[in-house]
Each structure stands twice: as C-alpha cells, then as structure tokens.
Amino acid sequence: MTTLFVMYDTHCGLCTEVRDWLQSQPAYLPLRLLASDYEEAHRRFPGLPAGELAVVSDGGDVWLGNHAFIMCLWALRGYRSWARRLASPLLRPMARQAFEAVSRNRRNVSAFLGLKSDVELKKHLSEVTIPPCQTE
Amino acid sequence: MYIEWSYAVYLAISITATIWVARTLYKNGKVFLIDAFGGNAELAGSVNHLLVVGFYLINVGYVARALTTTDNIASLRSAIELVSTKIGTILMLLGGMHFFNIYVFNHLRRRGHEHNAVPPIIPDARISTH
Numbered sequence: 251m252t253t254l255f256v257m258y259d260t261h262c263g264l265c266t267e268v269r270d271w272l273q274s275q276p277a278y279l280p281l282r283l284l285a286s287d288y289e290e291a292h293r294r295f296p297g298l299p300a301g302e303l304a305v306v307s308d309g310g311d312v313w314l315g316n317h318a319f320i321m322c323l324w325a326l327r328g329y330r331s332w333a334r335r336l337a338s339p340l341l342r343p344m345a346r347q348a349f350e351a352v353s354r355n356r357r358n359v360s361a362f363l364g365l366k367s368d369v370e371l372k373k374h375l376s377e378v379t380i381p382p383c384q385t386e
Numbered sequence: 387m388y389i390e391w392s393y394a395v396y397l398a399i400s401i402t403a404t405i406w407v408a409r410t411l412y413k414n415g416k417v418f419l420i421d422a423f424g425g426n427a428e429l430a431g432s433v434n435h436l437l438v439v440g441f442y443l444i445n446v447g448y449v450a451r452a453l454t455t456t457d458n459i460a461s462l463r464s465a466i467e468l469v470s471t472k473i474g475t476i477l478m479l480l481g482g483m484h485f486f487n488i489y490v491f492n493h494l495r496r497r498g499h500e501h502n503a504v505p506p507i508i509p510d511a512r513i514s515t516h
Contacts, residue, residue: 297513310512310513310514312509312511312512312513313505314511317507317509317510320506324505324506330500333506334506337506
C-alpha cells in the first residue's frame with residue numbers, strides 16, 4: 251500500500267473538516283483527497299456510494315463510513331495507535347465522534363487514550379457532537 | 387611524579403572503557419537497527435557507524451577535558467583517590483550515554499514497525515484499480 255485516496259462529500263460538514271485537517275497533518279503515506287461529486291473521483295472509482303466518506307488504497311481495498319474515518323487516522327503519523335484502539339468492535343461506531351474530537355482539539359487525544367476501558371471511552375465519545383451531514 | 391602517573395592511569399582506563407562500551411553498542415545495536423530499517427543492512431550499518439562516531443567524540447572529548455586537576459597530589463593515597471573519582475565520573479557518563487543509545491535504537495525500531503504496520507480494519511470491499 252503506497253497511497254490512500256480519500257473521497258469526501260463536499261456537502262457534508264464533517265467530511266470537509268476531515269479534508270482540511272488531513273491536509274495539515276504529517277502522514278505515513280500520501281493521501282490524495284478527492285471530492286466525490288467531481289469527475290475525477292467518478293472516473294477513478296466508479297460505483298462508490300455517494301454521501302459517505304470512502305478510503306480506497308492503490309491496491310483497490312475500500313473502506314467506508316466509520317471504517318474510512320479510522321483509516322484516515324491510521325494514515326497519520328501521530329494517530330496510528332489511536333486508530334488501532336478505535337478499530338475494536340465496541341468503538342468502531344464511535345469513529346466519527348473520535349475523529350471530530352481529535353481534529354478539533356489535540357489535547358483530547360491523550361485524555362481519551364488515558365481512559366482504561368473501551369466502555370468508558372465509548373461513553374465519553376458519545377458525548378461529542380458532530381456537525382450534521384447535509385446530504386442525510 | 388604522582389600526578390603524571392595518575393593522568394596516565396586515568397587516560398588508559400577511561401579510553402579503554404570507552405572503546406569497550408562503543409564496541410558493545412556497535413555489535414549489539416546492529417540487530418535493532420536492521421529490524422528498524424526493514425532488513426536494510428546497509429542503511430542500518432551506516433546509521434550504526436554514525437551513532438558510534440558520535441559516541442566516541444562525546445566521550446573521548448569529555449575524558450580529555452576532565453583530565454586536569456588543581457589538587458596537590460603528594461601521596462599515593464591522594465593519587466589513587468583522584469584517579470578513582472575521575473574514572474567513576476567517566477564510567478557514569480558512559481553508562482548514561484549507553485542507555486541513551488539503547489533508547490535511540492529502540493525508538494528507531496519502534497518507529498520502523500509503526501511505519502510498516504498493517505491496517506487495523508479489513509476492507510469493506512475491493513475494486514479494480516488501473
């Protein structure tokens with residue numbers, strides 16, 4: 251795996267936040283950000299669901315929704331261990347909240363990672379509000 | 387006469403200890419570095435050599451700077467005490483540098499592993515790319 255393509259919906263508040271934040275972070279592998287309603291995204295990856303964050307590797311592996319948010323974190327230098335923690339079945343549904351929390355305020359990461367159990371972490375993450383997706 | 391002998395003994399022991407620690411680091415650090423650089427033995431060898439050069443420069447430099455004393459060495463007893471104190475300081479410096487190097491080796495190794503990690507989630511689908 252040498253490149254990750256991140257398809258985001260320009261109508262979705264959280265997705266555009268993802269784009270801006272990802273561009274400012276050092277990453278382990280290059281991230282190519284493509285707006286999913288633009289021609290290049292359709293030409294490259296036809297058939298991907300619209301209105302949802304999607305991550306596609308150069309090898310053709312696709313991650314959607316929450317899984318895509320976790321893969322975005324995994325690609326970043328400072329967030330790989332955080333992504334690994336979020337990949338647990340209990341925390342996966344909280345990926346959007348976790349992403350919102352870390353991209354808004356870096357201090358939250360260490361505060362969250364300090365929580366011992368996944369149940370405790372899930373409880374804290376469920377309190378994070380995320381910007382609404384206008385396509386929904 | 388005591389002072390010249392003290393200096394000679396101090397230099398001989400300090401430099402021998404430095405060489406011994408540097409060789410130990412060089413020999414045993416190699417495995418860590420090869421692992422850190424994903425099996426690239428040439429790059430690992432190069433980084434290892436550079437680390438050891440830095441180690442020699444710092445330690446031999448300190449040994450040289452710490453040689454002088456203003457104490458009046460008039461007996462064998464004070465000569466032994468002087469040499470012992472100075473060598474003790476050098477050995478503690480070597481110990482500190484040694485642990486610092488181990489930390490660097492381990493840090494590089496962990497970073498290498500993190501860089502080559504596999505994704506934590508299996509893909510939802512596969513598509514053909516061209």
